[in-house]
Amino acid sequence: MTHRVDVVVVGGGQAGLAAGYHLRRQNLDFTVLDAGPAPGGAWQHMWDSLHLFSPAEHSSLPGRLMPAQAGEIYPDAGHVVDYLADYEKRYDLPVQHGTRVNAVRREGESLLVEADTGLWRARAVISATGTWSRPFLPAVPGRSAFTGRQLHTVNYRSPADFTGQRVVVVGGGNSGAQTAADLALDGQVEVTWVTQRPPQFLADDFDGRTLFDVATARRRALEEGRRDTGGVASLGDIVAVPPVRAARDAGLLVAKPMFARLAADGARWADGSHSGADAVIWCTGFRPALAHLAPLNLRSARGHIPTDGTRALGEPRLHLLGYGDWTGPASATLIGVGRPARDAAQAIAQLL
Ligand code: FAD
Numbered sequence: 110m111t112h113r114v115d116v117v118v119v120g121g122g123q124a125g126l127a128a129g130y131h132l133r134r135q136n137l138d139f140t141v142l143d144a145g146p147a148p149g150g151a152w153q154h155m156w157d158s159l160h161l162f163s164p165a166e167h168s169s170l171p172g173r174l175m176p177a178q179a180g181e182i183y184p185d186a187g188h189v190v191d192y193l194a195d196y197e198k199r200y201d202l203p204v205q206h207g208t209r210v211n212a213v214r215r216e217g218e219s220l221l222v223e224a225d226t227g228l229w230r231a232r233a234v235i236s237a238t239g240t241w242s243r244p245f246l247p248a249v250p251g252r253s254a255f256t257g258r259q260l261h262t263v264n265y266r267s268p269a270d271f272t273g274q275r276v277v278v279v280g281g282g283n284s285g286a287q288t289a290a291d292l293a294l295d296g297q298v299e300v301t302w303v304t305q306r307p308p309q310f311l312a313d314d315f316d317g318r319t320l321f322d323v324a325t326a327r328r329r330a331l332e333e334g335r336r337d338t339g340g341v342a343s344l345g346d347i348v349a350v351p352p353v354r355a356a357r358d359a360g361l362l363v364a365k366p367m368f369a370r371l372a373a374d375g376a377r378w379a380d381g382s383h384s385g386a387d388a389v390i391w392c393t394g395f396r397p398a399l400a401h402l403a404p405l406n407l408r409s410a411r412g413h414i415p416t417d418g419t420r421a422l423g424e425p426r427l428h429l430l431g432y433g434d435w436t437g438p439a440s441a442t443l444i445g446v447g448r449p450a451r452d453a454a455q456a457i458a459q460l461l
Pocket of ligand 1: 125162209240242
């Protein structure tokens with residue numbers, strides 16, 4: 110049986126829920142198809158000690174402030190999952206969990222959405238599948254020669270899994286710094302942190318609020334035809350969240366340059382130095398999960414789908430939400446996704 114709706118939203122994480130909120134306000138008939146068995150998107154899978162880099166009220170989706178978490182200024186991932194589950198219920202959003210979309214195809218006036226539980230014929234599609242399911246590992250010489258354990262951020266849980274071991278953490282972004290700090294502060298793990306360029310910490314009093322304010326100021330300047338104020342990238346790469354600050358100030362977070370290659374027993378640098386390792390944790394980022402859109406043939410050589418705001422340039426019935434700044438400033442953050450979600454819902458309402 111083929112279901113018919115105005116809009117299918119693919120992905121039911123924060124971006125998919127924000128889309129649902131605004132589609133409802135446009136009185137559109139929609140459904141959200143989410144591969145995950147439960148609400149919460151990627152937040153269900155973060156490592157144990159992860160906390161947001163902004164206070165709760167600055168991490169809210171449209172319509173409902175995230176409540177504060179007792180005893181925490183920066184809520185943990187479990188609190189975000191609870192908030193998203195409550196958000197889905199409170200707004201009675203029609204999310205079908207456990208439904209993976211395998212393909213979206215053009216079929217006459219419609220877009221045909223093929224999921225593992227059925228077919229949906231839609232007049233428009235919002236893709237909000239995030240990046241968590243596509244961890245990126247760089248091609249590094251000797252990677253397959255290393256006989257220890259290799260894992261990506263998506264598989265890291267806690268230092269307890271590495272007690273008494275030597276661990277190399279690769280990556281100079283937030284996840285690399287936080288993972289290295291988590292392991293180093295534990296005191297039972299020998300950590301070597303490597304980064305491609307010297308780590309760039311944001312000022313200690315900057316958190317996600319500052320990043321959002323800077324991204325907003327830049328968007329306004331560009332919209333009003335003023336000089337580009339420069340985005341968040343110019344501020345640094347690493348938010349100095351409390352554990353990162355603590356590890357750095359204790360001298361536990363000193364980065365080495367990237368190694369030249371891996372050998373069976375560890376990492377080797379170009380100057381001949383060597384670090385034995387039992388495990389390598391790759392905190393090397395993600396790519397957008399866009400495989401379901403392959404039949405539409407929209408990807409550029411960079412692997413992104415070119416957009417004007419959220420709308421795909423090559424398919425006006427398709428919008429992309431979340432993923433990164435290329436679908437709207439701060440679109441891949443809790444507080445930032447509301448605005449592009451509103452724009453996408455309005456554009457779809459106009460189109461239909
Ligand atoms: P996701 O949360 O990944 O949700 C996508 C959903 O789509 C998932 O449920 C998935 O199962 C589903 N899906 C995927 N493919 C398909 C398919 N083919 N068919 C159907 N469903 C599919 N942001 C902040 O605002 N504050 C922070 O402090 C913060 N910290 C972060 C820390 C880390 C380590 C990371 C990685 C990110 C952080 N972010 C933070 C960024 C951002 O908020 C998250 O990445 C967020 O999870 C993105 O939401 P999303 O809805 O776009 O994607």
